[in-house]
Amino acid sequence: MATPSLVTLTEEQQMIVSEVRRFVEKEVLPVATEMEHADEYPVDLVEQMKALGMFGATIPQEYGGLDLPFATYAAIVEELSRGWMSLGGIINTHTMVSWMIKTYGSDEMKSRLLPTMATGERRAGLCMTEPNAGSDLQAINMTAVRDGDDYVLNGTKMFVTNGVHGKLFAVLTKTDPKAKPRYKGMSTFIVEKEPTPGMTVGRIIEKLGYKGVDTTELFFEDARVPAANLVGGEEGQGWYHIMSTIEIGRINVASRAVGVATAAFEDAIKYAKQRHAFGQPIANHQAIQIMLAEMATKIEAARLLTRAAAAKKDAGERTDLWGGMAKLFATETAQEVALQAMRIHGGYGYTTEMRVERYYRDTPFMLVGEGTNEIQKLVIARNLLKMYGD
Numbered sequence: 122m123a124t125p126s127l128v129t130l131t132e133e134q135q136m137i138v139s140e141v142r143r144f145v146e147k148e149v150l151p152v153a154t155e156m157e158h159a160d161e162y163p164v165d166l167v168e169q170m171k172a173l174g175m176f177g178a179t180i181p182q183e184y185g186g187l188d189l190p191f192a193t194y195a196a197i198v199e200e201l202s203r204g205w206m207s208l209g210g211i212i213n214t215h216t217m218v219s220w221m222i223k224t225y226g227s228d229e230m231k232s233r234l235l236p237t238m239a240t241g242e243r244r245a246g247l248c249m250t251e252p253n254a255g256s257d258l259q260a261i262n263m264t265a266v267r268d269g270d271d272y273v274l275n276g277t278k279m280f281v282t283n284g285v286h287g288k289l290f291a292v293l294t295k296t297d298p299k300a301k302p303r304y305k306g307m308s309t310f311i312v313e314k315e316p317t318p319g320m321t322v323g324r325i326i327e328k329l330g331y332k333g334v335d336t337t338e339l340f341f342e343d344a345r346v347p348a349a350n351l352v353g354g355e356e357g358q359g360w361y362h363i364m365s366t367i368e369i370g371r372i373n374v375a376s377r378a379v380g381v382a383t384a385a386f387e388d389a390i391k392y393a394k395q396r397h398a399f400g401q402p403i404a405n406h407q408a409i410q411i412m413l414a415e416m417a418t419k420i421e422a423a424r425l426l427t428r429a430a431a432a433k434k435d436a437g438e439r440t441d442l443w444g445g446m447a448k449l450f451a452t453e454t455a456q457e458v459a460l461q462a463m464r465i466h467g468g469y470g471y472t473t474e475m476r477v478e479r480y481y482r483d484t485p486f487m488l489v490g491e492g493t494n495e496i497q498k499l500v501i502a503r504n505l506l507k508m509y510g511d
C-alpha cells in the first residue's frame with residue numbers, strides 16, 4: 122500500500138515511486154536488518170540500484186541519466202530510506218557531485234565524467250569536512266597549489282561518505298589560504314582515485330548507526346590533479362559551488378528523514394493494532410492514539426516541506442532557506458518519531474529483533490549531516506533577516 126499523503130504525484134512520479142517501493146519491499150526489507158547489524162556494504166543492492174538507473178536519476182539524458190526533477194529524486198530517496206536509510210546515503214553525495222559537475226563543469230569534464238557516474242559504475246563522494254573544520258568550513262587547511270598543468274593537493278579530509286567504494290571525489294581546498302574574506306580563496310577539484318598517486322584511504326570510521334555505508338578519512342599527500350579538474354575553471358569559486366550543491370544534500374537528508382520516520386510510524390501503527398494490553402489492542406488506548414496522531418501529522422508536514430523545497434531547487438532558485446527548514450524539521454521529526462515508535466513497541470522495541478532500534482540509531486546522524494541543525498537555524502535566521510529588510 123502506498124503511504125497516504127497530501128502530496129500529489131504526476132503519473133510518471135507514481136510509476137517511479139511504485140517501482141522503487143517494489144524494489145524496497147522485495148529486495149531491501151528482507152536483508153536490511155541483517156546487513157545493517159553486520160555493517161556490510163550492500164553490494165547486490167547497489168547493483169540493483171544501478172540497474173534501476175538511480176545513480177543517474179538527476180543526470181541529463183545526453184549523458185545517460187534519467188534527468189528527473191529533484192521533487193522526484195526526493196520521493197525516490199524517501200522510499201529507499203523507508204527500507205534502509207543507508208541506501209539513501211549512498212546516492213546522496215554521488216548525486217550532489219554529479220549536479221556540481223553538470224552545473225559548473227566544462228563540456229569536456231561533463232562528457233568525461235557524467236556517463237560513468239550515470240550508470241553508477243563510478244560513484245562519487247564529497248570532501249568538505251576536515252579533522253579540525255566541520256561547521257566552520259572556511260577554516261579548512263587543505264591546500265591546492267598550481268604547478269604547470271596540474272595542482273598539487275595536500276591535506277586530510279574527514280567523514281567521507283563513499284570513501285572506500287567511491288571512485289571520484291569533489292574536494293574543497295584553499296587555493297589562496299591568505300584570502301580575506303576566507304571563502305574567496307576556496308576552490309573545488311574533482312579528484313579521480315585512479316590514477317591519483319598521493320591520495321589514500323585512511324581509517325574507516327565506526328558509527329552508532331548509518332551502517333553498511335563506508336565513512337572514511339582521505340589523505341592527500343602531494344596528490345597531483347590536472348588543472349582541467351578545477352570545477353568552473355577558475356580559482357576562488359569553490360565556496361559558491363559547495364553552498365549551492367549542499368542544498369541538494371539537505372533535500373536528500375530531509376527525504377531520508379521522512380522515509381525513516383514513515384517506516385517507524387508504519388511499524389508502530391501495525392504493532393499497536395496487534396499488541397494487546399488490558400484486554401484490548403493498545404491502539405485503542407488514547408495515550409497511544411495521541412502519539413500516532415502527533416507522529417503522522419509531523420511526518421506529513423515534513424514531507425510537504427521537503428517536496429516544496431525540492432520543487433524550488435527544480436525552479437532554479439536558491440533553496441538555503443526552504444531546504445534548511447525542510448532539513449531541520451524533517452530530521453528533528455524523524456528523531457522524535459523513532460523514539461515514539463520505540464515506546465509504542467514497549468520492551469520489544471529495545472531489542473535488536475525489531476526494526477525500531479535501527480531507526481533509533483539511524484536518526485541522530487541526520488541532525489548533524491549536511492550541516493548541523495544549529496547551523497540550519499543560523500542559515501534560516503540569516504535569510505529571514507535579509508528578507509525582512511530594515
Ligand SMILES: Cc1cc2nc3c(=O)[nH]c(=O)nc-3n(C[C@H](O)[C@H](O)[C@H](O)COP(=O)(O)OP(=O)(O)OC[C@H]3O[C@@H](n4cnc5c(N)ncnc54)[C@H](O)[C@@H]3O)c2cc1C
Nearest residue numbers: 247248249250254255256257280281282490491492493495
Ligand atoms: C556519518 C557521517 C557522514 C558524513 N559524511 C560527510 C561527507 O560525505 N562529506 C563531508 O564533507 N562531511 C561529512 N560529514 C561531516 C559532517 O558534515 C560534519 O560532522 C558536520 O558538518 C558537523 O561538523 P563537525 O562534526 O566538525 O562539528 P563542529 O563543527 O565541531 O560542531 C560541534 C557542535 O558545535 C555546534 N556549532 C558549531 N558552530 C556553531 C555556531 N556558530 N553556532 C551554534 N552552534 C555551533 C554544532 O552545531 C555542533 O553541535 C559526515 C559526518 C558523519 C557523522
